[in-house]
Amino acid sequence: MMRKLIVFIVLGFLCYNLKAQEFISIWPEGKMPNSKGMVLQDSISNERIFQVGKPGFYAFFPSLQEHKRAAVLIYPGGGYQRLAYNISGFQLAKWFNTMGISAFVLNYRLPISPDLLQPENGPIADAQRAIKIIRQYAKEWDLDVQKIGVIGSSAGGHLAALQSTLIEDFSIINDAIDSTNYLPNFTILVSPVIDMGTYAHKGSKENLLGKNPSLKTINKFSPHLNVNSKTPICFIADAFNDQSVNPQNSLLYYQALLTHKIPTSFHVFPQGGHAIALRNNPGSTQQWTNLCEAWLIESNIIK
Numbered sequence: 001m002m003r004k005l006i007v008f009i010v011l012g013f014l015c016y017n018l019k020a021q022e023f024i025s026i027w028p029e030g031k032m033p034n035s036k037g038m039v040l041q042d043s044i045s046n047e048r049i050f051q052v053g054k055p056g057f058y059a060f061f062p063s064l065q066e067h068k069r070a071a072v073l074i075y076p077g078g079g080y081q082r083l084a085y086n087i088s089g090f091q092l093a094k095w096f097n098t099m100g101i102s103a104f105v106l107n108y109r110l111p112i113s114p115d116l117l118q119p120e121n122g123p124i125a126d127a128q129r130a131i132k133i134i135r136q137y138a139k140e141w142d143l144d145v146q147k148i149g150v151i152g153s154s155a156g157g158h159l160a161a162l163q164s165t166l167i168e169d170f171s172i173i174n175d176a177i178d179s180t181n182y183l184p185n186f187t188i189l190v191s192p193v194i195d196m197g198t199y200a201h202k203g204s205k206e207n208l209l210g211k212n213p214s215l216k217t218i219n220k221f222s223p224h225l226n227v228n229s230k231t232p233i234c235f236i237a238d239a240f241n242d243q244s245v246n247p248q249n250s251l252l253y254y255q256a257l258l259t260h261k262i263p264t265s266f267h268v269f270p271q272g273g274h275a276i277a278l279r280n281n282p283g284s285t286q287q288w289t290n291l292c293e294a295w296l297i298e299s300n301i302i303k
Contacts (some may be wrong), residue, residue, distance in 0.1 A: 023057070026126060034117050034121050038114065047085065048082040048083065050082045055129075055130075060104070062099075062100045062101065066098075067100055068099065068100030068101055068303065070100075070144060070148070070149075071143050073127070074096075074105045074150075077153040080204050083110070088152075088190075090105055092278060095289065099302055110123070120210075121170045124170050125170035127150070127159055132171065135177075136177050152189060153276075154192065154201075157191065157193060160192070165227050165228065166223075185301075187235070191239065194223055194224050195249050196209060196213070196217075199246045199252070201249075224253045227262065231257065233262060234253075234265070235264070235267075235291075236266045239271060239272030239274070240268055241271060243273060244273070267291060272285035
């Protein structure tokens, strides 16, 4: 009990330094699925992770006075080739903390990893397992299990939408938390990759599915084609002038959510390109964070 209390206290004090931040591995030793058993090291350069050796997440907790019992799991973008863990990970985590929301930045396996048996299933398995672990520790971290969401930018947005729509569980390893719900309660997408067909982002598609995926695989990994009645509520921020990921991706997902009557807040700003960030956005694009916070309050995620 004392050890758990000490861990909780350590996690409760937010430190913005990468080396000092608490890291939680998501797979038990020797039980990581979809693995050849290779021992890989993290490869980090220029605030990007190019290889993930040990999947897991960094935990960012708000102060006890501001704690709102909600949580968000953050998927950094990077075209499924790298993880931009700072600009689309740690910075977002600190922002969520200012709202009293606990945040977790996931280092998920990239499909280009030489260790993966089925490359396309690596990222989603890590995402599903991570949210199960957050729910497992919800009591210790004083979280409401019905207020745990996901956010992703670019390819990280694809992973967030994929987790919100796939009904297949890739994280089963026959342990105590297998049956824990892996679906998020809310989804936030920023300039997301969605479609793996006509409007696909070429780099993300090839890195995830290879050069010649079957139509069945394309459809399976296109979240807008798999929206269903259990898909969570969603907030989407995009830019009309995005030249990297066609804004049609966001529109396709919004239309699918609308068809299934899933409450959605959809915003397409005139400017921002594929660089909508936490701060220093052009024109009205700067309002996306205010709108997102208002939506979280309106949706009763925070009060």
